[in-house]
Amino acid sequence: xxxxxxxxxxxxxxxxxxxxxxxxxxxxxxxxxxxxxxxxxxxxxxxxxxxxxxxxxxxxxxxxxxxxxxxxxxxxxxxxxxxxxxxxxxxxxxxxxxxxxxxxxxxxxx
Amino acid sequence: xxxxxxxxxxxxxxxxxxxxxxxxxxxxxxxxxxxxxxxxxxxxxxxxxxxxxxxxxxxxxxxxxxxxxxxxxxxxxxxxxxxxxxxxxxxxxxxxxxxxxxxxxxxxxxxxxx
Numbered sequence: 001x002x003x004x005x006x007x008x009x010x011x012x013x014x015x016x017x018x019x020x021x022x023x024x025x026x027x028x029x030x031x032x033x034x035x036x037x038x039x040x041x042x043x044x045x046x047x048x049x050x051x052x053x054x055x056x057x058x059x060x061x062x063x064x065x066x067x068x069x070x071x072x073x074x075x076x077x078x079x080x081x082x083x084x085x086x087x088x089x090x091x092x093x094x095x096x097x098x099x100x101x102x103x104x105x106x107x108x109x110x
Numbered sequence: 111x112x113x114x115x116x117x118x119x120x121x122x123x124x125x126x127x128x129x130x131x132x133x134x135x136x137x138x139x140x141x142x143x144x145x146x147x148x149x150x151x152x153x154x155x156x157x158x159x160x161x162x163x164x165x166x167x168x169x170x171x172x173x174x175x176x177x178x179x180x181x182x183x184x185x186x187x188x189x190x191x192x193x194x195x196x197x198x199x200x201x202x203x204x205x206x207x208x209x210x211x212x213x214x215x216x217x218x219x220x221x222x223x224x
Binding site: 031033035041042043044045048087089091093097098099100101102103 | 114143145151152153154155158166168200211212213214215216217218
């Protein structure tokens with residue numbers, strides 16, 4: 001099957017920078033998504049990478065290396081509200097059948 | 111613009127029963143996907159419907175089924191419920207064109223099977 005691997009938990013302090021890594025299988029790969037999910041809420045879209053390189057969007061950036069099957073989400077100037085689960089998801093076929101990782105729970109402390 | 115609406119939000123069933131969950135996508139979105147979320151497995155793809163046709167299907171038993179109506183609203187059904195079916199069922203809609211494939215999720219239906 002197509003496994004998505006990401007760390008289970010990470011901790012950081014306010015104002016810091018954190019990088020959440022994600023690896024995926026490259027065969028048939030279309031694109032890589034990152035979603036944020038606060039406890040008890042629906043996942044919300046953060047970013048989409050289809051080409052190699054870094055995509056920056058405010059305090060959040062996402063990087064993709066297609067040849068290495070690797071992506072990361074970079075969060076800068078961390079705030080308490082960034083405490084959430086970050087879900088890495090890969091698309092492998094037409095339509096919206098995304099394969100999700102189990103999520104990385106990020107805890108931001110003051 | 112209203113978001114994705116799922117009903118019911120919470121429900122409790124017993125083993126052997128069946129359940130139907132409903133999802134109303136964002137207006138104009140023609141694709142509806144269903145995902146099961148559990149602490150142990152994370153988000154797992156169930157199926158996707160586009161223009162009333164099932165376009166993709168995940169690796170779930172035949173007890174899990176769905177359909178989509180002409181107004182893009184979708185329902186999923188789980189028959190002969192098992193304890194392991196306890197989960198948050200998330201519906202997501204998208205435009206399903208040549209786009210980023212961004213999914214807009216509903217708040218989910220939390221099913222508890224006793």
